[in-house]
Amino acid sequence: MSSKGSVVLAYSGGLDTSCILVWLKEQGYDVIAYLVRERPRCLLVSVCLPASAQVASLSAHCYSFKPGFSSLKPGDGGVSAEAPGALYASWPLSLPTSSSGFLFPQVFIEDVSREFVEEFIWPAIQSSALYEDRYLLGTSLARPCIARKQVEIAQREGAKYVSHGATGKGNDQVRFELTCYSLAPQIKVIAPWRMPEFYNRFKGRNDLMEYAKQHGIPIPVTPKNPWSMDENLMHISYEAGILENPKNQAPPGLYTKTQDPAKAPNTPDILEIEFRKGVPVKVTNVKDGTTHQTSLELFMYLNEVAGKHGVGRIDIVENRFIGMKSRGIYETPAGTILYHAHLDIEAFTMDREVRKIKQGLGLKFAELVYTGFWHSPECEFVRHCIAKSQERVEGKVQVSVLKGQVYILGRESPLSLYNEELVSMNVQGDYEPIDATGFININSLRLKEYHRLQSKVTAK
């Protein structure tokens, strides 16, 4: 059978995308698996494949933008110079093969963690982006980041197709595909979970397991939780399964990124977070003096501190783009601290009326990100405007992190619009109290007119 062409598959290493990978080959496509690494230190945890699986010519095609990655090949120890610790302890990398041998023509492993933080999370922090007043958009932000890289690979490799394992009822399919179409309109997306020939064949997990067994796809040995999870550097979501009943409480053992607040330490960590242009540039642990100054490191450090203190859990019902309500439980540790700290330094340094306009733009931004329109003219426009508003959002915020909560303790800034003398109750400053009389009187003019009319109407 002649090939239908190449397809770049967003491959997670889980059962679904492993089966999709083999199925795509069955359908006649050359498959390029693309493993995204927006989560440093936990890249391959979910792959869980036996070392015996065969992988062909991995090193030959391995893209990498970090020094430590360039020479990875099967059998390597996989420790990256850049991210200390047991980064690649799970190597030698083992990927599924068909029983007959070479499964993959190509595998790309992309480290997008830094660009995820700087190009996606930072704008969200600047925007104070909350979807429907609660959701910090952890998954939504990751999707355009992943899909952008996927398109990049497709373009470099001359692949006409991209594929993903997102379901047909969710938001992720939209986020993936709108990104693809925005950046490469001619690309074709293969979404198996929306293709009757796929979803009629694989009606449940058992069908996938059976298929995996037949095709030598390693099957996860850990028992599956009765809910689904999706994790990245910023957050983790839990949904489906027993959580579909919105009254069911989250089971105790569900959470993985944050400690149970009831069991968290009894003493807070006190952090000083420094912002420049609305973005954190330095985090200092006041007690032990620990300091982090690069985006990725400080974000990971905040994840660690917040996680230890149980910060960032929510349980919500939200409105999906396709129009249904769904229930999700999320953990967003570092994001939660930064949301609060940024709000505070922004309020301290930004003019009231600019803030009000920016608040409206932030609402729009959150909606656009949630619905998958990151790569759209309107989202580009909104990001530009919000970035403009952040030019003078600069200063330090002191926060206490304790038992699931983030408390603002104080703030300082060289660019503050706060005027201690002006606001003082003890000092008059340049302020003339009599002016307030005129201000109030003029503001009441319209109200008095309205009262006049009401009296007239009532008199009738």
Added chain:
Amino acid sequence: MSSKGSVVLAYSGGLDTSCILVWLKEQGYDVIAYLVRERPRCLLVSVCLPASAQVASLSAHCYSFKPGFSSLKPGDGGVSAEAPGALYASWPLSLPTSSSGFLFPQVFIEDVSREFVEEFIWPAIQSSALYEDRYLLGTSLARPCIARKQVEIAQREGAKYVSHGATGKGNDQVRFELTCYSLAPQIKVIAPWRMPEFYNRFKGRNDLMEYAKQHGIPIPVTPKNPWSMDENLMHISYEAGILENPKNQAPPGLYTKTQDPAKAPNTPDILEIEFRKGVPVKVTNVKDGTTHQTSLELFMYLNEVAGKHGVGRIDIVENRFIGMKSRGIYETPAGTILYHAHLDIEAFTMDREVRKIKQGLGLKFAELVYTGFWHSPECEFVRHCIAKSQERVEGKVQVSVLKGQVYILGRESPLSLYNEELVSMNVQGDYEPIDATGFININSLRLKEYHRLQSKVTAK
């Protein structure tokens, strides 16, 4: 000296308004003191007057809308049937007199606690009202409630003037006066802190103390905190003094309405809060079965539970209406629980697009309340619209209250728009996955066109 007429003074019993009271008499006004009671159980705590002070004809003019109040007179024990506990333990009511005798022509004691909850706090809960993303508007909501009653008394008593002790730099002066002018445009407001003849005479606390001593005004014996406080049933604010430096952390002993979260109980209280039309109608403590069903009682109970667990503290810099930034520390215990619980039941029962429009109205509402425009045509209009949006916001939310945090555990509703079958990952339901393909394709059309243009532009 013939009288200049009657003035109804919003009298708190503190040093400032006690001095203003005497000063107004000096200026030739007949003063009607008006003590507002929007805080059940703590009405007269702040008055702190010696029993020897003489009060004339109090009972004759005492307005009351609650049964237990109608027969109050000097010397009464002051226990109200309606609000159990040591409500009036501080009676006999003792109010400042001049050394020469009768100070007051009239005193009105108004219990507005129920109307404060039902007519002011409930609409704020329905609106999810947050000023500048953080402030639940505790003080802002109380002002129009107090001023409305003050105007009512002025109208009944034929007083042409009202007076208050608010400073000339704050928001409260605006909130008081806009309410007065809205409801009674012909009324004149006397704001001593904006009158040079007053503020030049009383340049600091010492001047007031001296004046009080001279005029037999009882002086608070408790040492004054180095900050100012303002409390009502919903919240308490701390500002000024040492808090004026926005970097200074709140001193440990500052908080009065909530327990230190670090010292709060290690086990949560689990509450079930039931809403109807967006308003709480029943609170049940799941553990001990305690239940409250009237607005005032359930609100006070939530204050108690939240206070015990340290819920509702914030430290913010906000933008005052008159244009300066100020720093405030607030506690809003019950309000914080209700904010979260209401958000949840609303998201569960309200259509996505209605919610988005209502969110915009809620932002407007918060701004109007903060700036003192409660009694304005636009705020009336917004309240009407928001109330309309709440008609089907009904159901029960389970929350856990622990260590300063409120966690949503689950929710149920007879009017939910959540469809468990539709959203299920395991059941297809009526949903056709193929429709999502068309949905995404059409949504991408515009993005593809934009890409086409960009390519054209770049090609040039």
Added chain:
Amino acid sequence: MSSKGSVVLAYSGGLDTSCILVWLKEQGYDVIAYLVRERPRCLLVSVCLPASAQVASLSAHCYSFKPGFSSLKPGDGGVSAEAPGALYASWPLSLPTSSSGFLFPQVFIEDVSREFVEEFIWPAIQSSALYEDRYLLGTSLARPCIARKQVEIAQREGAKYVSHGATGKGNDQVRFELTCYSLAPQIKVIAPWRMPEFYNRFKGRNDLMEYAKQHGIPIPVTPKNPWSMDENLMHISYEAGILENPKNQAPPGLYTKTQDPAKAPNTPDILEIEFRKGVPVKVTNVKDGTTHQTSLELFMYLNEVAGKHGVGRIDIVENRFIGMKSRGIYETPAGTILYHAHLDIEAFTMDREVRKIKQGLGLKFAELVYTGFWHSPECEFVRHCIAKSQERVEGKVQVSVLKGQVYILGRESPLSLYNEELVSMNVQGDYEPIDATGFININSLRLKEYHRLQSKVTAK
């Protein structure tokens, strides 16, 4: 062949829907043709069928809500008492038949003109609804009106299907179908122009003509314009064909509802339009005293006057819901006059801040109507809020209509918020000019603070 069930077809009498009608029968459906009459006096103009066509049992199923319609039957003269003039001059009603005889099981002729005006156009006038700042939404408003009735018939007749002739690239398909699904979720829509078996068979007008000839469908004898038109009581649109080139100017003979402004009368008509609750209740021609007081009549009269003077033409490029830009030329005679007159009386009677909030709601309303969401929870909500805002929009506006323009000449109202004495340059009234000083000073406070910061930043 056993029937697949009944389908209610929105039938215009034109070539497309006539062919669709026959094609649906071919496919095995029982067809109920539904002719909507939202344009009084021109109901059947477009049918143009030969008198020889056979129609079965029409009278038996003819619904009618107007007295004059109840006894219509084939062969009747068809003059309605209610709408004088040559209303049914084209009767006996002749509808297409197959050569073999009975084509229609049923025909419904619905007069929705009054409900179109009162339930759809009036709310749009109250909202000052303009899509993208220019389009008065003439077509958009008609669609939910037509589709609602179509669903009503389907429900009464037990039909499971509805069908329409809208194209697959336009807005109308969305408007029709969202209305159907909103009101009757279980209904199935048959949209032939989106079905490959239909659009691959009928690739152009010639294919339709050929098919019509084969099936005895009467073919319009008038030569088709090189553009398409869609008309209703409120407006007419011209698009497609030679107008698809956005640079091409409208040909001189294109317009049908309005006179060429250059050739319009040299003297204006002066109208006095009276509003109550934001809706016109009386129109008087000041010169000749003509008066109209019912909604339908006054709207038709305004169409006549505006049309005579060339009022209501626009040529725009707009953004369709599905994401493409299209070019349309529209005439909306009465709607244009009412838009301007209503703006004026609203500005005269509505509080400034209420107006600003209502303006935002009106923008949302326009978007919802354009995109087909008339029958949606959010549009219901917005209409409710806007109607509330109109309670006191009452009074008379004098307008001059001349050469394509509507000029406001003056206005009066018993509920105006305009205060001639207050605004007078000659009378001081209650106004204290000194108050403006305080007002300005307080408003400048924030600006001065911003300047202070800028100086500080620059100084660095």
Added chain:
Amino acid sequence: MSSKGSVVLAYSGGLDTSCILVWLKEQGYDVIAYLVRERPRCLLVSVCLPASAQVASLSAHCYSFKPGFSSLKPGDGGVSAEAPGALYASWPLSLPTSSSGFLFPQVFIEDVSREFVEEFIWPAIQSSALYEDRYLLGTSLARPCIARKQVEIAQREGAKYVSHGATGKGNDQVRFELTCYSLAPQIKVIAPWRMPEFYNRFKGRNDLMEYAKQHGIPIPVTPKNPWSMDENLMHISYEAGILENPKNQAPPGLYTKTQDPAKAPNTPDILEIEFRKGVPVKVTNVKDGTTHQTSLELFMYLNEVAGKHGVGRIDIVENRFIGMKSRGIYETPAGTILYHAHLDIEAFTMDREVRKIKQGLGLKFAELVYTGFWHSPECEFVRHCIAKSQERVEGKVQVSVLKGQVYILGRESPLSLYNEELVSMNVQGDYEPIDATGFININSLRLKEYHRLQSKVTAK
């Protein structure tokens, strides 16, 4: 008497500011008169002073930023090289003197016409700025332009005061003063019409006339209209006097900038207006080939054409910033053409969703300009964002100007997002009609859910 210091007076040459000028001298100020010229060719029309008046040392202090102005001195012919025509025909400049001689220490004549067009009118055109849906903001835009220059002179000359003749009930006082305080917070504004010592002395026009006579101030000989006027390069406003009754129609002879539409030419002028970055860069009269390419010239040419055809008249009731409603009649000839032409080219080239966000910003911009906040952080921010949105608003619009109306005839652009093939009714293009089915179905999902709930509720 020693001088109180220098005051820069915005001097119009009319009775009011002439009297203010002398009065300020009386009060002990050194007065610097500042005559603004934002209206080329009609600078001194309103001065109307007899040639015999003495003016001292004018040339010595005459600022000018245009080459042609630098050498102006009393007695000069005053023809500017830059603005051909009878620009300074009224020279020698004659300004009021006291009978005793030197009235003015200094006179500054500033030509701000180009910066008015480029820095103030162009951003308004880009913003499609309309206050309350109708007013093109002609006066509002001029004020910050005038006041900015006034502050500039004050700063150069070391004057601590600025003064203006705006009334205490209007918007202009706010616009002047907020600009002053924004740009120079330490400056003091002297607003005589808000000072009791001034307005109690000059209670009406007669008092001013008397004063003028006493002080040798030339009195305008032309009879004053029973309304007041204010003109600049962009527009003219008529208000007050007989126009204060909102029912009174504008008298026939009132208009000065536009021809009566009824008497305007019977044949249109056809213009092609070319935009780049949302700003007009070229205007061509299609009939006679006249072309203008500089901002000032093309704007003046459009004023001429629009004026000839009676374009740009409105009669409105608007809401002033200080809270009262006022009635104004305005002419904005060129602005009206540009508003329409810009809307059209913007719709043609801007993405739908960007447009929607920009529309919101434009509404905000209009409000800020109207209320005098041009020089504010929020207005700067909004202008920046709007300018960003205009980067690709480029192309040519053809318009017809006739009898008071502007008709769009067609448009073209190298950066259009319009895709003729995509939208075509005859060509399928890349478009898949079947996608619309999915799009509609998914959009209906939410509506069906809402219907399901309603049925459930009703069933109860």
